[in-house]
Amino acid sequence: MNTSTRTTARTLGVAVRAMVVFTLLLGVAYTAVVTGVGQLLMPAQANGSLVRAADGSLTGSTLIGQSFTTAKGEPLAQWFQSRPSAAGETGYDAGASSGSNLGPNSGDLEKAVRERRAQIAAFNRVDPAEVPVDAVTASGSGLDPDISPAYALLQVERVAAARDLPAATVRALVEKHIQGPDLGFLGQSTVDVLELNSALAKLTR
């Protein structure tokens, strides 16, 4: 009893000292080295691929999706629209990343999908069958920066009309922003909506 208590106490002592060593090594030193290298060699990426306006103020991140709607959530015709989002109350809340987590047979989800399809079809004056799947589903993060090329091209006429630009000009801009899958097969083709809309804003001016 006495020896086993002593053995246990000695083992616990080793465990405590080991934990201190590992915390300093793997928690503090390791994080410091990686942060140092990242900030020194790749500050743009390490700081979040931030996008700044001409006056230097922060507009967002190319990696984080945004809403292009009124404060009430109504889509603005002159901007390309992002996917639906379940992050936060109004979507694209970067402090509350989340998917909807609604199940494949969820009645709520089915209803939402049908409403989105009808709304997008009417908004862009296209046949509901043409609305692609990414336009009516929320992403896993709620912060998906991308839409499919199909959804971007579907919005061209509407955006061009709202901005009084030739549709061909807007279409060419979209095509310039289509990014194929990495290595040709990892994932899907994407269009980064913030980058596209930023370019669009410059085009108008």
Next chain:
Amino acid sequence: MDALVHSDLPAWLSAGLALLVLVVVLGLTHRLLGDYLTRVYTSESDWRVERGLYRLMGVDPRAEQSWPAYLRGVLAFSLVGVLLVYLLQRIQPWLPYSLGLPAPSEPLSFNTAVSFVTNTNWQSYSPEVTLGYTVQLAGLAVQNFVSAAVGIAVAIALVRGFAHRRTGTIGNFWVDLLRGCLRVLLPISVVGAIVLIAGGVIQNFSGFQTATTLVGGTQSIPGGPVASQEVIKMLGTNGGGFFNANSAHPFENPTGWTNLLEILLMLAIPVALPRVFGRMVGDLRQGYAVLAAMGVIFVASFGLMTWAELAGGGSATQAAGGAMEGKEQRFGIVGSTLFSTTSTATSTGAVNAMHDSFTPFGGLMALLNMMIGELAPGGVGSGLYGILVIAIIAVFIAGLLVGRTPEYLGKKIGAREIKLASLYILVTPALVLLGTALSFAIPAIRADVVSTSIWNPGIHGFSEVLYAFTSAANNNGSAFAGLTANTPWFTTALGVAMLLGRFVPIVLVLALAGSLAAQDRVPVTAGTLPTHRPQFVGLLIGVIVIVTALTYFPVLALGPLAEGLS
């Protein structure tokens, strides 16, 4: 226009190509990392810095331990880990870089501490609004390293049991722990983190920055030391996200190629360990046999999940025209199913797509990957010791069928070994089924579970609870995340399931290691069952599938099977 829109490869072709890349890269790392790991865990010499650290810790690195002493080390170290992570959370408001966040509640702190020490990384909380940077890196990131090193150590101890003859010892836990962290996990993590930063994963201490969006709204852009944590979250098959959305978050996993890199990181060590096993028992073919069984199950599982998601079952999925709810555009369906298969077939539990929104059969595959005990290829260490225990059962069954004395690698599988192995395969099913049953059987808990926790009512809600206990007991950590798990019942019950699901099997495995190490090697005769041939690989796969199917079929029939077939 059409040419551009439809330029993506057909889904099955991109799935095949991604699988091909995995096979080629992992084939290479299997050799290189496997041989390196063998040297790490068999070398007699210490690095100078290690000698210093042993002195600090008060450890004699040359002292060999019996299995009870080895186990005492594992348990003491894990206990200290739980206490430290619990304490760090409770004092969060006074820590630097706490981002003004309060201390998480006591049950939640307990659940999170247990979760990270047991290599589960179940998260009952939303990280960006719960934990500051100090808890994340001094508490969670450290456990990501050491819980992985503990897993590898236990697996190596079991392999030593097979390799040693008539010794009472299975190595030294503190040496295995330190070498695992210092020689294996740390160097790969430093390189991996820097590569991830190049891909766009963030690494800063900026806190939240307010942006004025293009249309004049405001958006809070988060910061944090993410890359350093992301890499070990994958490499150590931990899975706990820096953000709520985990690897679906663009700051954790920004591109198609970081997605593939994260998948490779999850698989690297589990795929290399069978080679360590082969080397240490002196017959590489034994390692290949185990690896072949893992590979067959993994590819089959990936194929089935991908098929289910591409088929797009479910009324909401069909209304949308495809299974993209909860999936990122940059990954698509195949990039999501490959990640999800990897994450649940190892013990990682990271997600780059929301499993709760998967089609019924897609979600079923994630559940099955965990239910077979996460051994194709399994978590770091836990995958190898898991499949070796099943191999013992397979040898025993083969022995019964043909009337031979069961032996594995020259060690007799007697009553004691079979008892330990049988107990091992009973632990997690008991925890899963008991936890799920109690959630609905106790009236007060049932009321709370149904009204507060379950997000999708009906059959799918039952699957959410089943998934939670399956994930916790198998130390996976992924979730049907609609479930609100930050309730007294779930934080406590899942905490207990994680603890027992991690440490009871470890006790049994180390006891098994001690018992095997004490035996002499029996010579190979004409009557010995060869355990390196395709025939044995088939037997092994058969035992894995049958043991799982028999145990879980009824409960699966109540959940995902019922949903998928209705």
